Amino acid sequence: MLIQAGASERGREFAARHAECVFGAGGRWYSDDLAERARKHGRDPSAIKIIWGAQPIVAETEAEARTLERAVLERIPPEAGLSLMASHFDLDLARYDLDMPLARIQTAGVQGILEAFKRSGRDLTLREAAKIYGRGIGMPHMVGTPPQVADQMESMLERMGGDGFQISPPYYAPDYYEDIVRLLIPELQRRGVFRREYEGNTLRDYLSAQ
Numbered sequence: 001m002l003i004q005a006g007a008s009e010r011g012r013e014f015a016a017r018h019a020e021c022v023f024g025a026g027g028r029w030y031s032d033d034l035a036e037r038a039r040k041h042g043r044d045p046s047a048i049k050i051i052w053g054a055q056p057i058v059a060e061t062e063a064e065a066r067t068l069e070r071a072v073l074e075r076i077p078p079e080a081g082l083s084l085m086a087s088h089f090d091l092d093l094a095r096y097d098l099d100m101p102l103a104r105i106q107t108a109g110v111q112g113i114l115e116a117f118k119r120s121g122r123d124l125t126l127r128e129a130a131k132i133y134g135r136g137i138g139m140p141h142m143v144g145t146p147p148q149v150a151d152q153m154e155s156m157l158e159r160m161g162g163d164g165f166q167i168s169p170p171y172y173a174p175d176y177y178e179d180i181v182r183l184l185i186p187e188l189q190r191r192g193v194f195r196r197e198y199e200g201n202t203l204r205d206y207l208s209a210q
Helices: 009-018 028-040 062-074 078-089 112-118 126-134 146-160 174-190 203-208
Strands: 021-024 049-058 141-144 164-167
Touching (some): 009 028, 021 028, 049 062, 049 146, 049 174, 062 146, 078 126, 146 174
Parallel strands (some): 021 049, 049 141, 049 164
16 A cells, blocks of 8 residues: 555554555654554564655756756745645634744644654744745755765665655756756666666556565
8 A cells, every 4th residue: 555644643653554655754753653653563664665755956067956946946936835835734824923933833734744844853934834835845855966966865765764755846847857867867776776677567566676
């Protein structure tokens, strides 16, 4: 079973009982908590693949990648992030002071991402969280040349655990995917961390392959 478990208590418990693969949200605390819960249910934690969201921006030079990142961020109005947060949290955020601490917000809507923000170690205001949310719902940005982005991806897995990434484009254009395939994938393959061939013909086969 493939699920988007999120970081909520109920999501982690459901994943520990039933999931074969989860789209995780959080950090090392999330993967450690999921592993502990899985063991309590008599499951091998390694049998649950954890896939993190990520937004790599890769270019031939770091300067080009940074320029592209700035161009993307400059096009995102703050209101967009706030509106997206409001829809996910099922909450009218317009009635709050944008400079209030995010930790004071409670919601009956999607709780996993809000919990991940609160556990990030940063005392974010609602305004700051809205900017982050607008550029990718808080997903990590990896920016630079192919070796730099590959280093960041490997470092993230070492710090947080997990098994791979779900690429969520920070912008939608054919050349974004072209840069990932042309620049980043070959670098990951050279390091032996990205497959060169697919075995099997089901989603389970693809996710289970090492």
